[in-house]
Amino acid sequence: AYDCARTAVRLGAASVDVCCLEAEDVMTSTPEEREEAAxxxxxxxxxxxxxxxxxxxxxxxxxxxxxxxxxxxxYFDENHRAVTELVEGSELTLPADYVIFAVGQKPEDTPGMGLELTHGPYVVAGKGMETSEEGVFAAGDDVTGTKSVIGAIAQGRDAASSIDRFLGGDGDISEVLLEPEVAPARIGRADEGFYSTQTQPEFAPADQRRGSFEPFECPFSEDEAKFEASRCLQCDLRLQLATPRLWNEY
Structure with a gap:
């Protein structure tokens, strides 16, 4: 919905209202997205x-x-039907020239692909991401509907492994690109403020963003990028930590 709203702003809409069933604290949009749109x-x-x-x-x-x-x-009742209780006398009429219902996304071209579909436009795929057409594999949102990028990547790897087997391979798509690094046993004390300070990106002013589709998040300077990269939470030392023992294990 916010994609649609902010696109309408950039296309020259005089005003844009976003209406949703959820309360703000449980909306799936991010607080940053709502703040930038406001x-x-x-x-x-x-x-x-x-x-x-x-x-x-x-x-x-x-x-x-x-x-x-x-x-x-x-809420949902015992039959899993949605029940909406409204506040009497709270009707609000918003003047509008256009009404856009932004209620999700779905694949557009799958009905013309000659593949078995389910729940409308979604491709039926097996455990190895194989479709009803031999030699054709599918993965990601075309199969599951809108989910996470991580899930789509995992399915993509499953599909790649199946494709390798289909072409005569053994399905092993693992590859070691670099020699493993051995983490030092001690990383030392972090500089003061290392964990408490975060570099926030700068944004172009709202009046400049409104009429343009140009990227508005300014990139970090070299020093800022180095500082933020150094704060990365991945630490290979975590692989060397021993599990704490309980008193009765001594």
């Missing part, structure tokens, strides 16, 4: 249900606004 003029209406899309009085047949109503309580 700086660009996007107004959030959280915990609202959608009552109606209203016709324009001046332009019959076209959108004139949308009426929403505050949610008192939202």
């Amino acid at each position: 700086e660009e003029g996007v107004v959030l209406h959280d915990a609202y249900a959608f009552n109606s899309i209203d016709e324009s009085a001046e332009r019959p047949g076209l959108v004139g606004g949308m009426t929403i109503q505050k949610i008192k309580r939202f």
Whole structure:
């Protein structure tokens, strides 16, 4: 939804409102995303249900606004059906020329691929990510729907292994690119402020972001990049730590 809202801002919308069923503290958008959008003029209406899309009085047949109503309580009953309790008298009509429902994403071209599908446009794939067409493999959101990048990469590796076997290999796609490094036994004391200070990226002002699709997060300077890289939480010493023993193990 925020992708749509911020794109509308960049395309010249005079005003943009975001309405959602969830309260702000449980929305899946990030706080940074909401803050940046607010700086660009996007107004959030959280915990609202959608009552109606209203016709324009001046332009019959076209959108004139949308009426929403505050949610008192939202839950699923014993039959797993959504139940929405609304606050009486809390209706709010927002003037609008366009209403965009941003309710998720799905594959667009899979119906024309000649593959077995499930739940609409999603490709059926087996344990080795093989599809109904021999020699064709699928992975990621086309199979599972919108999930994590990590999950898509894992499926991609499974598919690569299956492809290797299909082409006559043994399915082993592991590869050692570098000689293993031996971590020092002692890393010493961190400089004062090492763990407490974080370098935040700078952003272009909101008035410059509004009319442009150019990247607005400014890159780190060389010194800033080195400092942030040095704060990386990965520490190979963790592999050398012994499990603490309980008193009865001594």
